[in-house]
Amino acid sequence: xxxxxxxxxxxxxxxxxxxxxxxxxxxxxxxxxxxxxxxxxxxxxxxxxxxxxxxxxxxxxxxxxxxxxxxxxxxxxxxxxxxxxxxxxxxxxxxxxxxxxxxxxxxxxxxxxxxxxxxxxxxxxxxxxxxxxxxxxxxxxxxxxxxxxxxxxxxxxxxxxxxxxxxxxxxxxxxxxxxxxxxxxxxxxxxxxxxxxxxxxxxxxxxxxxxxxxxxxxxxxxxxxxxxxxxxxxxxxxxxxxxxxxxxxxxxxxxxxxxxxxxxxxxxxxxxxxxxxxxxxxxxxxxxxxxxxxxxxxxxxxxxxxxxxxxxxxxxxxxx
Ligand SMILES: Cc1cc2nc3c(=O)[nH]c(=O)nc-3n(C[C@H](O)[C@H](O)[C@H](O)COP(=O)(O)OP(=O)(O)OC[C@H]3O[C@@H](n4cnc5c(N)ncnc54)[C@H](O)[C@@H]3O)c2cc1C
Numbered sequence: 001x002x003x004x005x006x007x008x009x010x011x012x013x014x015x016x017x018x019x020x021x022x023x024x025x026x027x028x029x030x031x032x033x034x035x036x037x038x039x040x041x042x043x044x045x046x047x048x049x050x051x052x053x054x055x056x057x058x059x060x061x062x063x064x065x066x067x068x069x070x071x072x073x074x075x076x077x078x079x080x081x082x083x084x085x086x087x088x089x090x091x092x093x094x095x096x097x098x099x100x101x102x103x104x105x106x107x108x109x110x111x112x113x114x115x116x117x118x119x120x121x122x123x124x125x126x127x128x129x130x131x132x133x134x135x136x137x138x139x140x141x142x143x144x145x146x147x148x149x150x151x152x153x154x155x156x157x158x159x160x161x162x163x164x165x166x167x168x169x170x171x172x173x174x175x176x177x178x179x180x181x182x183x184x185x186x187x188x189x190x191x192x193x194x195x196x197x198x199x200x201x202x203x204x205x206x207x208x209x210x211x212x213x214x215x216x217x218x219x220x221x222x223x224x225x226x227x228x229x230x231x232x233x234x235x236x237x238x239x240x241x242x243x244x245x246x247x248x249x250x251x252x253x254x255x256x257x258x259x260x261x262x263x264x265x266x267x268x269x270x271x272x273x274x275x276x277x278x279x280x281x282x283x284x285x286x287x288x289x290x291x292x293x294x295x296x297x298x299x300x301x302x303x304x305x306x307x308x309x310x311x312x313x314x315x316x317x318x319x320x
Contacts, residue, residue: 001142003029006157008148008172009164011039012125015132017162022139029158030136033147036129040166043185043261045210045217046123047198050088052097070121078134080127084211086196089115109246112199122196122210148172166264180262182226186218186239188253197246205235207242215256218243224265231258 003026007018010032022028036042048070051063073081087103089112096102103115136143148154151172154161163169170178193211200206203222210217218239236258244251 003027005160007162012041014164022141028141040261043259048121080124085119181265182223184221185259187256191249191253
């Protein structure tokens with residue numbers, strides 16, 4: 001099958017893009033040298049929202065669309081998405097967040113000055129990636145275990161390319177502006193936690209935990225430019241201590257394992273594929289039939305998952 005579009009990357013952005021395009025009727029091929037379970041996306045916490053940008057702005061529209069979509073997915077079995085109530089807290093006073101209930105002083109752990117209660121979607125990423133892969137297959141999309149060596153080389157295969165290579169875009173485009181921000185998690189059994197907790201602003205280290213039915217993900221760290229992928233014992237100990245100070249029940253929880261992921265950062269901020277291709281020396285029409293974009297996924301402060309399936313109404317089948 002000659003694909004209408006090749007999606008480079010098969011993780012949350014690649015799979016989401018592939019699902020949107022395949023469900024819109026295009027023949028889609030995803031390329032990645034590793035399965036979704038071996039990517040950064042499989043390590044994400046992952047919390048969607050809250051949406052804090054003004055609804056009229058593009059970032060705000062994406063945030064609100066993502067939040068609405070993941071809230072809807074929380075009602076669908078097999079997605080790995082659940083709605084959880086929890087606290088978003090800060091050690092400093094800040095402005096009120098519209099639509100969110102402020103924490104009473106008694107809700108705040110020692111050392112915290114302000115916070116909000118919110119009910120937000122938490123995404124068990126390995127499960128969610130499996131759900132997306134199933135949806136892609138059901139829509140006729142295909143997956144190829146392959147590393148894309150150059151975008152130019154793909155023009156022999158397809159007129160359209162969606163670059164969803166995450167950190168891999170640094171070498172592939174190439175785009176030296178893409179760097180890694182290392183993040184580490186500790187995963188424990190769930191000692192009965194129902195509510196999440198996250199401290200802001202994020203970085204370089206903060207207290208956060210996200211409960212899932214059988215486990216809890218504890219974070220977080222943000223180390224720019226560090227590309228080591230093995231867990232750091234000292235960082236793991238600090239994560240545990242910070243979280244136990246907030247939630248003493250975690251002291252009794254068995255540690256199941258450690259996770260490290262490299263966040264693509266700052267990433268490509270909405271360049272068009274023509275722009276990427278021109279950088280790579282590929283000739284592209286001035287007005288391509290389908291506007292393929294590279295999508296940046298992680299939010300700068302409160303993390304948010306963006307551009308999920310169903311929100312990409314702009315994708316249209318090209319004239320054949
Ligand atoms: C510890 C941690 C916690 C996080 N928590 C959150 C959170 O709560 N909320 C949130 O929104 N975000 C969170 N993030 C950020 C989020 O995980 C990333 O922004 C997101 O996973 C990036 O997805 P991606 O699909 O762009 O990239 P990746 O998941 O890195 O996938 C890249 C894909 O491209 C493929 N690829 C790369 N190069 C090539 C090539 N040359 N040819 C073919 N394929 C290639 C890879 O194999 C892979 O399939 C977190 C990240 C970390 C590390």
